[in-house]
Amino acid sequence: MRKLSNYVPILDWGRRYNRGAFSNDLIAAVIVTIMLIPQSLAYALLAGLPPEAGIYASIVPIILYAIFGTSRALAVGPVAVVSLLTASAVGQVAEQGTAGYAIAALTLAFLSGGFLLLLGLLRLGFLANFLSHPVIAGFITASGILIATSQLTHILGVPAGGHTLIEMAETLLAHLGQVDLITLIIGVSATAFLFWVRKGLKPLLRALGLGARAADVLTKAGPVAAVVATTVATWALGLADQGVAIVGAVPQSLPPLTLPGMSPDLIRQLAVPAILISVIGFVESVSVAQTLAAKKRQRIDPNQELIGLGTANLGAAFTGGYPVTGGFARSVVNFDAGAETPAAGAFTAVGLAIAALALTPLVYFLPKATLAATIIVAVLGLVDFSILKKTWVYSKSDFAAVAATIVLTLGAGVEVGVASGVVLSIALHLYKTSRPHVAEVGLVPNTQHFRNILRHEVKTDPGVLTLRVDESLYFVNARFLEDLVQDRIAEGCEIRHVILMFSAVNEVDYSALESLEAINHRLTDLGVGLHLSEVKGPVMDRLGKAHFLDALNGEVFLSQYDAWTSLKSDEAVE
């Protein structure tokens, strides 16, 4: 029986909550709140939603995750990749800026939340493993490029669109004559400033004698400085009247109660994107949570994480948000700032609620170009082509999966890109196991070890063929072994015994059993003995149940050395 506190972890850590944890959590919450205000506005912009949606999406979801999630440091809210996926999915069913668009975003959060919750309750978290690390890395790199490119529209002050790199580039180039100069100046200087904050500010502050911690916090506040400076400049110089796009009126309100659209048509159109967003969001979130938990020897439970993220998304759906997940940057900041429990998240929610009520009028004159700059700087940090080089060196098939994911994400959009990556990874894995490594082995002189005859000087016997099968046997490779044995027998007429060495065979499925039966049958017809050696316990149990061991014309030997000593003839040669 699973206890209630397994499903509601707050019952566990909440009981032991104390003053020390409270003050640590509070400090972390203040730092994270300052960082999140511009970020939330910016990601809402990326998702094609009004800016307040980003703040709303950070309040109730954070509280729900604090109740149901297992990570002590994960900060849940809008993140770049999920915002891009939202824009891509919702853009296919509604026009940006319409009420239908916002409602579709709620529906997407609702479907995604429901799906995550269902997976969690059914304990199907392992499904996320079908996204391989290289595919995720490739996808995130390509998404970063797509996101940065999409933000050029705000930096240049021209309309843009499209879901692939080519479409975006075409739209941008078509409007290049209409670039707004003042917007461009704001955008470029904000971007340059933020890059400098990222790379150059901290060393400078340290050189000026500031402590490491203080330098860190000031660096994190860089985006806030850019926001303040450009907002003040826009207001003071009246730049909005000269064509600079600004955030404008943001309602002063706590998250409103909203209802996601529930028409069957809408649900059908958004179901597949919702699954994709759920899985990608979950994978990103779990890796962050796991990395942070490991540093303190804590555990996270992936299935409970599904429940935490599921309720967070359901919360977003009913409070004016859009799909959320655990973000990398905000979680690391939270962790570094000393957050001890999920209560830090709840305090962040309170901070953002205050911001939503009190600070929203202050962002009226905030140029969209500044928000675009914060996004560009953040996502270019995600772009990392080194995965291509690393996989090229390590394994060509992993390389193929990454390269396909990157090229297709850029060239055909996020959904096609990530789906192709997953399918290709699975196909390549099946392909590799379909042609398993099978070594003919012989005895290393003066030992009881058997090694590949092609790599080592070993004793062999022309009458005894020993094949070491380096793969589990299942339907994809069953016939391969059948063919191999048949080919070897057709070649070597003096063979009297075939030994299959099963030390690395972890499974024999029914197709492989039939292949073994076929091999046994054919060898029996030819008067050749078939023997097995070093068969694992579970495999042995199965073969026994199927009566294969009764039908086997030879013997099963515990060790290959036993098999060799009892089958070899005097002709054995070195």
Added chain:
Amino acid sequence: MRKLSNYVPILDWGRRYNRGAFSNDLIAAVIVTIMLIPQSLAYALLAGLPPEAGIYASIVPIILYAIFGTSRALAVGPVAVVSLLTASAVGQVAEQGTAGYAIAALTLAFLSGGFLLLLGLLRLGFLANFLSHPVIAGFITASGILIATSQLTHILGVPAGGHTLIEMAETLLAHLGQVDLITLIIGVSATAFLFWVRKGLKPLLRALGLGARAADVLTKAGPVAAVVATTVATWALGLADQGVAIVGAVPQSLPPLTLPGMSPDLIRQLAVPAILISVIGFVESVSVAQTLAAKKRQRIDPNQELIGLGTANLGAAFTGGYPVTGGFARSVVNFDAGAETPAAGAFTAVGLAIAALALTPLVYFLPKATLAATIIVAVLGLVDFSILKKTWVYSKSDFAAVAATIVLTLGAGVEVGVASGVVLSIALHLYKTSRPHVAEVGLVPNTQHFRNILRHEVKTDPGVLTLRVDESLYFVNARFLEDLVQDRIAEGCEIRHVILMFSAVNEVDYSALESLEAINHRLTDLGVGLHLSEVKGPVMDRLGKAHFLDALNGEVFLSQYDAWTSLKSDEAVE
């Protein structure tokens, strides 16, 4: 370099052809021809085509296979399952009995031939392995039931239709009032006679003192006897005028030159069914060819088989046929009758050509009910539910794949059935490998062997955790190992060393490498050593290339015993 004779095997065996082989081939050809005449007419009926299409499909394809195929005994032509698939595919684009229907069947053969040829030239024959044995067995059983049910329409003399068991049953029941009594009598008695020929005739002939070979040949001629008897009866008693459906006029002609329909629309609609037919036909054909070749210690080359079957289907497309493949029954008869080379097939083609020219007027009065009876008796021999019981005993996941294939083939049609079987097999395999067996092992006293601590009395050391991983590590299970190690470390605080025993790890892909790096990183943070033992050569090479071995905080030991002796403390307990 592959030699020309690899692609055109006739250049190899043709050179050594002699008088002995010639007379053996000729005898086999006569027997097979007699068997094929009614069978070809019947399968054409099943495919919804005019009877002559079945004969045409047996002539040129057989000759092309004789030139390009590698099996000495395989007989290529129309077979039951492929005929059913043809009816299902072509029925979706054209009305039975129209010119469009016949043309679509030619297109299907053309696409299927092109696809097989392409796979063969690209040497992709292994793709057929994705159809697991149990899925094929389940599919053939379900197809047999569908085919037999579909033939009830000719036995009862009522119209029928539908592609699933339920649809067929509904149509038959709806027309039950219109059953034609004379047709029913012919159909039932022909079926009963053929079942008796199959089961009872041979023992009777042997009891009457006939030799085994002669009894065999007479048994094979049973369908011919049924054809002759019912045709003569229908003609003599004028039954055609009383409502018995007859074959009618069949053109007296050699196979005509035909052109498959090439409209892009038709090709698009038939492409997927063509792939399905190709793969199923190929798998069936290769298993037969392999079984027969093995009996004579001969080899068949699956990729060359693709080329042989591909050209055979292209031949069918241009000579009035429809998709063909190597049939089980006809090939076994050919083999048993003593065929030595593919020339036997060519002689069969000559026999059928003579039949097409001279004998077609004789089948004018042949009742369709007789042909239906030969099909029913043939396909019910394919129905074998024992696969359900066998897989249930052996492996529940194989059972699930078979059961789904059977239920969906019967309930949703052949295409859905076989596709679901393939997808489910792959999904179940991935699921199984996603949760690999990992055993904690300890030293068996007085040996150098390490065994599962749960199954054996072994020595362990609370400071040393040894995990034997019984599966290749790849993206689907990489995170599983990561979680497992983390959970174990979170539980056991006195652990100082973790040893991963890699004796059954055949591959470590890039995702798994990253997981190993993460494990190493986390253990390093905690001051716990990570060690590997019994790593295979290819895996070791890869890990070295990726510099993982440099980063590893512990050592790589050749054997688990070495690892144990150098890491264990004095506290080691039994």
